[in-house]
Amino acid sequence: MSFYGGDSYSPRTPNGSGSGRRSPSSSVNVSRRSPVYRNSPTQDRLDRIKSSVSSLTSQLRHDHEHKESLTSTESALVREMCLKNDQNLALEIERRAESDKALKHLFLEGMDRIDGQLSSLRAAVDVLSHRVGVLENEVKDEKTIRQHAMQDQASD
Numbered sequence: 001m002s003f004y005g006g007d008s009y010s011p012r013t014p015n016g017s018g019s020g021r022r023s024p025s026s027s028v029n030v031s032r033r034s035p036v037y038r039n040s041p042t043q044d045r046l047d048r049i050k051s052s053v054s055s056l057t058s059q060l061r062h063d064h065e066h067k068e069s070l071t072s073t074e075s076a077l078v079r080e081m082c083l084k085n086d087q088n089l090a091l092e093i094e095r096r097a098e099s100d101k102a103l104k105h106l107f108l109e110g111m112d113r114i115d116g117q118l119s120s121l122r123a124a125v126d127v128l129s130h131r132v133g134v135l136e137n138e139v140k141d142e143k144t145i146r147q148h149a150m151q152d153q154a155s156d
Helices: 039-155
Strands: none
Touching: none
């Protein structure tokens, strides 16, 4: 049996001699609608190939649509995550700015309190310095008076 469905049929030579040359008078013109062509293994094979190509094409379309939907879904998820991250970042920046202001306020209050205490201490030190100076003068005067009193007693 040949590829074309029988031992006697060939597209080149209708008598099956297989000379390889086609003569216009000896060629057989078989239409697709003729029962010989419809039942031939070639037509069956072509139908199977067409069916395979059709199923491959539909599978490729389905895969392409599936990939597009996945890509659009993934890009939507990425956009959503970016928006959430931007919102979280904005909230975090705002929170840190507020805590920074609060810490700065506490620091300045502490500095003002310490400055007030230092001013009080300076005033107290100045008062003590003045009192020490007065006491030193009184002690000097007392020493001088005692020395004079001792000299007066020694001379008497």
